[in-house]
Amino acid sequence: xxxxxxxxxxxxxxxxxxxxxxxxxxxxxxxxxxxxxxxxxxxxxxxxxxxxxxxxxxxxxxxxxxxxxxxxxxxxxxxxxxxxxxxxxxxxxxxxxxxxxxxxxxxxxxxxxxx
Amino acid sequence: xxxxxxxxxxxxxxxxxxxxxxxxxxxxxxxxxxxxxxxxxxxxxxxxxxxxxxxxxxxxxxxxxxxxxxxxxxxxxxxxxxxxxxxxxxxxxxxxxxxxxxxxxxxxxxxx
Numbered sequence: 001x002x003x004x005x006x007x008x009x010x011x012x013x014x015x016x017x018x019x020x021x022x023x024x025x026x027x028x029x030x031x032x033x034x035x036x037x038x039x040x041x042x043x044x045x046x047x048x049x050x051x052x053x054x055x056x057x058x059x060x061x062x063x064x065x066x067x068x069x070x071x072x073x074x075x076x077x078x079x080x081x082x083x084x085x086x087x088x089x090x091x092x093x094x095x096x097x098x099x100x101x102x103x104x105x106x107x108x109x110x111x112x113x114x115x
Numbered sequence: 116x117x118x119x120x121x122x123x124x125x126x127x128x129x130x131x132x133x134x135x136x137x138x139x140x141x142x143x144x145x146x147x148x149x150x151x152x153x154x155x156x157x158x159x160x161x162x163x164x165x166x167x168x169x170x171x172x173x174x175x176x177x178x179x180x181x182x183x184x185x186x187x188x189x190x191x192x193x194x195x196x197x198x199x200x201x202x203x204x205x206x207x208x209x210x211x212x213x214x215x216x217x218x219x220x221x222x223x224x225x226x227x
Binding site for chain 2: 035037044045046047050059061062095100101102103104105106107108
């Protein structure tokens with residue numbers, strides 16, 4: 001069974017940092033493209049970042065470029081999102097999602113940026 | 116970036132009746148490999164999004180056959196042949212022909 005479990009969310013002040021993790025199981029993680037997608041409270045889905053299986057291709061939404069860094073550890077079947085210089089508008093539930101089709105999603109982890 | 120536009124943004128449907136949602140993309144989603152990288156998702160209340168249809172019309176694992184998809188190029192449609200109570204939630208379309216991936220605004224389906 002495919003499982004994606006996010007962690008690392010919480011309350012952080014504007015300008016602060018957080019590192020999100022996504023633990024993957026039930027599939028060949030090292031062969032899978034991975035994504036982070038977020039959803040602000042009461043809003044729609046916003047794609048955040050993409051990483052290829054070998055980390056050779058990485059892409060970010062303009063809204064997070066220069067502040068967020070996606071990475072992965074294929075030996076640990078884990079995906080990460082380092083978030084720096086956080087802003088109020090980064091408040092959202094963050095999901096990791098597998099593949100080009102984003103066929104599998106985690107349960108999400110809530111990030112709240114507030115003073 | 117490719118803009119995805121859904122209509123309507125909300126609809127209320129009597130159980131057993133059909134429903135239809137449209138999505139238009141600002142660029143063709145037909146790739147040179149012959150595939151069309153267009154998807155439909157449903158986010159039920161309090162849950163993560165779930166993939167319903169991939170590459171326009173292919174039902175994902177476990178998706179009931181009352182859900183169907185059609186379209187090509189830039190115009191796509193999701194149809195529910197007979198709406199059930201469990202179909203309530205927000206439906207999103209998405210493209211993955213290019214990065215950044217982009218979603219439609221979402222269509223909220225309610226039961227009358």
